Every structure is written in C-alpha cells, then in structure tokens.
Amino acid sequence: MASPHTASVLVASNRGPVSYTLDERGELTAKRGGGGLVSGLSAIGPDTDAVWICSALNDADRETVRRTGGALDPADTGGQRVRMLDIDARVHADAYNGIANSVLWFVHHMLYQTPLEPVFDAAFRRQWKAYEEYNRAFAEALAQEAGQGAAVLIQDYHLTLAPLMLRGLRPDLRIGHFSHTPWAPPEYFRMLPDDIAAQVLGGILGADRAAFLTQRWADAFTECCHAVLGPGSASGTRIGVHGLGADADFLRWRAHQPDVNERMAALRQQIGTTPDGRPRKTIVRVDRTELSKNIVRGLLAYEELLESRPEWRERVVHIAFAYPSRQDLAVYRDYTAEVERVATEINSRYGTADWTPVELHVKDDFARSLAAYRLADVALVNPIRDGMNLVAKEVPVVSDGGCALVLSREAGAFEELAEDAVPVNPYDIGGMTAALHQALSMGPGERAERTKRLAAQATALPPARWFLEQLAALEG
Known part of the structure; x- marks a missing residue:
C-alpha cells in the first residue's frame, strides 16, 4: 500500500467493492460487486489517487486482511485501491446487526411494532459502544490515508458518527456524508434515546455536506436537527440531494x-x-x-x-x-x-x-x-x-x-x-x-x-x- 496521507479522494462504506470466500485448501477467491460507488470511483480516472475504506464482513475477508495487511490486490478490485479493515468480529456484529440493521434501519424505515419495541436497555447501550468503536476505526483509517485537504465521501447509516470523529482528527479535510436510506420524521426519530439521537445527528453534522436521495429525506433530516438539537443547528452543514439513477x-x-x-x-x-x-x-x-x-x-x-x-x-x-x-x-x-x-x-x-x-x-x-x-x-x-x-x-x-x-x-x-x-x-x-x-x-x-x-x-x-x-x- 502507498504511504499514508496521500489519497486525494476517499470513500468509506461498510461493504467494499469486493468480498472473499475461503475454500477447504485455504485458497481465497475474490468476488467483485457493482453499484453506484463502484461506477463512481471508476469515473474519476486512474490519475486520481483514490482509496476505498471498507470493513471485513466475514472470516474469509478477515483472513485476507491478515495475509495482505488490509491493502487488497488491485487484480481483485478492478484496479481500485482498497483498504479493508479487520474490525473485531464481535464489535462488527454488535455495530452492524445490533445497531445499524436492528435500530437505525428500523427507525428510518418506520418498522417497529411499537407496543413491544424498541427496547433501549443495557444490552442496547453495550451495542452502541461497539457502534462507536466501529465508526472510530473508520475515522482513524481515513485520517491515516487522506492527503492534505482531501475529499472524503462517507456512506450511509452504518457510519453516522464517523464524520464528526474524522473532523476531530483531520480538520483540513472536506467531508461529505451520504444517506442511502429514507430519513425518519422527527416524531419517529425521537424514539431513540435523546443522547443517541443527538449523537447521530451531530455525527453527520460533522461533515461539510450531508446528502440524500430525495428532497423529502433531506427535509426530514433538517427537521430532526431542529427538533433534537435546536433551531439553526444544521446551518453549518450544507444539505444536498442526488437522486441515484439507473446505469x-x-x-x-x-x-x-x-x-x-x-x-x-x-x-x-x-x-x-x-x-x-x-x-x-x-x-x-x-x-x-x-x-x-x-x-x-x-x-x-x-x-x-x-x-x-x-x-x-x-x-x-x-x-x-x-x-x-x-x-x-x-x-x-x-x-x-x-x-x-x-x-x-x-x-x-x-x-x-x-x-x-x-x-x-x-x-x-x-x-x-x-x-x-x-x-x-x-x-x-x-x-x-x-x-x-x-x-x-x-x-x-x-x-x-x-x-x-x-x-x-x-x-x-x-x-x-x-x-x-x-x-x-x-x-x-x-x-x-x-x-x-x-x-x-x-x-x-x-x-x-x-x-x-x-x-x-x-x-x-x-x-x-x-x-x-x-x-x-x-x-x-
């Protein structure tokens, strides 16, 4: 991998452009994915020093990180520079399944059967600490890889805390956050404990720019900021809308x-x-x-x-x-x-x-x-x-x-x-x-x-x- 502090464009997401399987002989096989981020990074051209930060999602991914140090073979990634993080499996499970998919996803999609759920108890607080640790790992990796004044695009509900964490580590960076989900209206979003709701919003507001798929979701975000953090709380972050289309x-x-x-x-x-x-x-x-x-x-x-x-x-x-x-x-x-x-x-x-x-x-x-x-x-x-x-x-x-x-x-x-x-x-x-x-x-x-x-x-x-x-x- 190139030395730290060199990348001029960085993307961070839970899932990267490639995943691995491990056969019984110990051989690793890469499988490339698609989607908007893959197309996007390809579009910026080979002359741009870009890096994609992602997480290992399974045991084969973690074995790949152990063998490579996290710098994936460009032959596996379609020539893209990818750094995969080996976040502790229990931390990842608590952050990904416990918080991202079982709390934040449910809130934004308004899926709770409210007579019985959610239950924000001691187990939730333990999982929230893992979510913080997971976001911190991304923020630290981005801070290590980014060149002076680099542009960083952080993706989705898995990484709502990373923008503010990264801002604290590298105030020189231009940081964007993109939400691929809907955004819950204030009355539903406020089901979250007050401190957690404030932390999620404040984390995204650590970015220079927060973007959404539709104006409806962007408006809901600013309304949540107003309700939870107070009027004008989102004024320091630019809000954008980019309606992803078909290729x-x-x-x-x-x-x-x-x-x-x-x-x-x-x-x-x-x-x-x-x-x-x-x-x-x-x-x-x-x-x-x-x-x-x-x-x-x-x-x-x-x-x-x-x-x-x-x-x-x-x-x-x-x-x-x-x-x-x-x-x-x-x-x-x-x-x-x-x-x-x-x-x-x-x-x-x-x-x-x-x-x-x-x-x-x-x-x-x-x-x-x-x-x-x-x-x-x-x-x-x-x-x-x-x-x-x-x-x-x-x-x-x-x-x-x-x-x-x-x-x-x-x-x-x-x-x-x-x-x-x-x-x-x-x-x-x-x-x-x-x-x-x-x-x-x-x-x-x-x-x-x-x-x-x-x-x-x-x-x-x-x-x-x-x-x-x-x-x-x-x-x-």
Missing part, C-alpha cells in the same frame, strides 16, 4: 447477454399460455426479503385480484423474486418464511394443472432478474418505505415491450417517477388490487409511451455522474 448502458448491455436469453426462455416456459393459446401476462417483482419491501402485502393484493376478478385466472402469472436478506436475524427468517407460506397458499387455492399463479424464486440470480425485467407487463414495486428503489428505475430501462409500473408513494423513486407510474398506498390491499388490474389492462401503446418517459427520468443521474456531482459539490 442504462450497463443494464442494456447486460440484459442481452446469452445467459439472460437462456433465462428468458426458461421463464417463458414457466409462464406458459392461456387455455386459448395466448401468452399470459406477467407481474414481476424483484426484491430482497427485506421487511420494508412489503412482499407479503403485494402477494395478498395479487390473491385479491384473482378472487375479485376471476377473469384474470389462468391469464396472469406473478413472478416474484424474493432473495433472502439478513438471515442471521430471526425477524428476517420469519418474514422469509411468511413470504413462502403466502405464495404456497395462493398456488394451492387457485393453481391448476397447467397454471402456477405465483412463480416464487428465492435464489439470487441477476441474469434471471434481468430476464424478468425484459418480460414484465407489470412491475410491482410497493415498499412500505424506501430510500430510492432502483428496481423501479431499472425495469423501464430494459423492458422489451413496455411495462406498467405500480409504484408505492413511499418509495424515494416516486418523487421522480410518479407522473407515469400507477401509484399505490402500500398498506391498502384493495388499492393495490385495483392498481394491478389497471396496469394489466393498460393498452400496449400507453404502456410503451409511459415506459419511454420512465426510462428517461430513471437514467437522468446515472451512477458515475451521481458520484462525481457529490465530489464536485464537496470541492466547490
């Missing part, structure tokens, strides 16, 4: 590779034809089995469609990709099981020898997801609450014949796509049923026109520009 060039190229064409053929066979030989309509959803994605209510709305409008029976198939997420948390395992139970129940009640109403897939397969995007007549995106939701933006970009988008008004993407989507209240089963019927009944001409406008809006700020705009705003 059209990559998606359109990837969606026409041979493996996607193969999966399209397999999906067409699963979908089948109506009794009179016509292709069946398809409703597609692609999600992680994340509590906020509202998969169960989406299935219940589809069930009500089949019950209340029997003319759709045997004429439509719901392709539901529900990829397991956070299965180390019991509430997520229970939710995944409920998704599978409801899908099985619908198939048992309405299915025939020649028609399976719900084709549920739980094994992650990106090529198959793209195939479904291309085939979809209707895309169902109905989260309870979502920072953006890129599926809503990706489907119109790769759709072959035009796709009607049924979109929750609680998705961040709704701010940009509402005009050409079919809007839904994500809690209203009857309303979603009516929206699915409207979308399925939409003529091909209207569907194609809406899809064209949705795709243009969805690609207005592709990942590389999204990243570079933040960098320019921080340097300005």
Whole structure:
C-alpha cells in the first residue's frame, strides 16, 4: 500500500467493492460487486489517487486482511485501491446487526411494532459502544490515508458518527456524508434515546455536506436537527440531494447477454399460455426479503385480484423474486418464511394443472432478474418505505415491450417517477388490487409511451455522474 496521507479522494462504506470466500485448501477467491460507488470511483480516472475504506464482513475477508495487511490486490478490485479493515468480529456484529440493521434501519424505515419495541436497555447501550468503536476505526483509517485537504465521501447509516470523529482528527479535510436510506420524521426519530439521537445527528453534522436521495429525506433530516438539537443547528452543514439513477448502458448491455436469453426462455416456459393459446401476462417483482419491501402485502393484493376478478385466472402469472436478506436475524427468517407460506397458499387455492399463479424464486440470480425485467407487463414495486428503489428505475430501462409500473408513494423513486407510474398506498390491499388490474389492462401503446418517459427520468443521474456531482459539490 502507498504511504499514508496521500489519497486525494476517499470513500468509506461498510461493504467494499469486493468480498472473499475461503475454500477447504485455504485458497481465497475474490468476488467483485457493482453499484453506484463502484461506477463512481471508476469515473474519476486512474490519475486520481483514490482509496476505498471498507470493513471485513466475514472470516474469509478477515483472513485476507491478515495475509495482505488490509491493502487488497488491485487484480481483485478492478484496479481500485482498497483498504479493508479487520474490525473485531464481535464489535462488527454488535455495530452492524445490533445497531445499524436492528435500530437505525428500523427507525428510518418506520418498522417497529411499537407496543413491544424498541427496547433501549443495557444490552442496547453495550451495542452502541461497539457502534462507536466501529465508526472510530473508520475515522482513524481515513485520517491515516487522506492527503492534505482531501475529499472524503462517507456512506450511509452504518457510519453516522464517523464524520464528526474524522473532523476531530483531520480538520483540513472536506467531508461529505451520504444517506442511502429514507430519513425518519422527527416524531419517529425521537424514539431513540435523546443522547443517541443527538449523537447521530451531530455525527453527520460533522461533515461539510450531508446528502440524500430525495428532497423529502433531506427535509426530514433538517427537521430532526431542529427538533433534537435546536433551531439553526444544521446551518453549518450544507444539505444536498442526488437522486441515484439507473446505469442504462450497463443494464442494456447486460440484459442481452446469452445467459439472460437462456433465462428468458426458461421463464417463458414457466409462464406458459392461456387455455386459448395466448401468452399470459406477467407481474414481476424483484426484491430482497427485506421487511420494508412489503412482499407479503403485494402477494395478498395479487390473491385479491384473482378472487375479485376471476377473469384474470389462468391469464396472469406473478413472478416474484424474493432473495433472502439478513438471515442471521430471526425477524428476517420469519418474514422469509411468511413470504413462502403466502405464495404456497395462493398456488394451492387457485393453481391448476397447467397454471402456477405465483412463480416464487428465492435464489439470487441477476441474469434471471434481468430476464424478468425484459418480460414484465407489470412491475410491482410497493415498499412500505424506501430510500430510492432502483428496481423501479431499472425495469423501464430494459423492458422489451413496455411495462406498467405500480409504484408505492413511499418509495424515494416516486418523487421522480410518479407522473407515469400507477401509484399505490402500500398498506391498502384493495388499492393495490385495483392498481394491478389497471396496469394489466393498460393498452400496449400507453404502456410503451409511459415506459419511454420512465426510462428517461430513471437514467437522468446515472451512477458515475451521481458520484462525481457529490465530489464536485464537496470541492466547490
């Protein structure tokens, strides 16, 4: 690794651009990821001295850090300079699962069943200390790597305390924080203990600039600052909005590779034809089995469609990709099981020898997801609450014949796509049923026109520009 204090652009996030597996012979294999940060760092060019700070997430990652000292092989990272931190596994578990995913995520997505939760007890305070330790490790690594006056972009709810910690270590740096989640309104955010709420807000306000996916989330943040820290408390930090868009060039190229064409053929066979030989309509959803994605209510709305409008029976198939997420948390395992139970129940009640109403897939397969995007007549995106939701933006970009988008008004993407989507209240089963019927009944001409406008809006700020705009705003 290059000597410390040299990087001019730094990114910090819990998950890095690469992860590792360790086989029984002790050999490590790298797997590269994608997303906006990967595209963004690639966009700044090889002449910029950039470094990405991330955490080891599993035993194979930690073994990689032990063997490399944390400086990952550029052959594994696509040429990017990456420093992976070996934070104690128990500290990481408490910070990541105990606080980030079980408290901050729940607050911002408003997921608590408040008669019983949250419970901010001694165990929570112990986990909060781990969250502080985790953030401090990032702040110290950034301080070591950053050159004089460097630009630092800190990512998401895992690292809300790092900006202020880094400010204390390196006041010369230009620090940005970006929130990829929604931001809770003050009355919900104040469920957090007063000192914790103040610490989260104060941590982000340690940045020169705090940015969000939509104006709604940015406004909620400033309202929380006003309510918790007092009027004018956010005045020293600039607030920005950058609505991450879909990467059209990559998606359109990837969606026409041979493996996607193969999966399209397999999906067409699963979908089948109506009794009179016509292709069946398809409703597609692609999600992680994340509590906020509202998969169960989406299935219940589809069930009500089949019950209340029997003319759709045997004429439509719901392709539901529900990829397991956070299965180390019991509430997520229970939710995944409920998704599978409801899908099985619908198939048992309405299915025939020649028609399976719900084709549920739980094994992650990106090529198959793209195939479904291309085939979809209707895309169902109905989260309870979502920072953006890129599926809503990706489907119109790769759709072959035009796709009607049924979109929750609680998705961040709704701010940009509402005009050409079919809007839904994500809690209203009857309303979603009516929206699915409207979308399925939409003529091909209207569907194609809406899809064209949705795709243009969805690609207005592709990942590389999204990243570079933040960098320019921080340097300005």
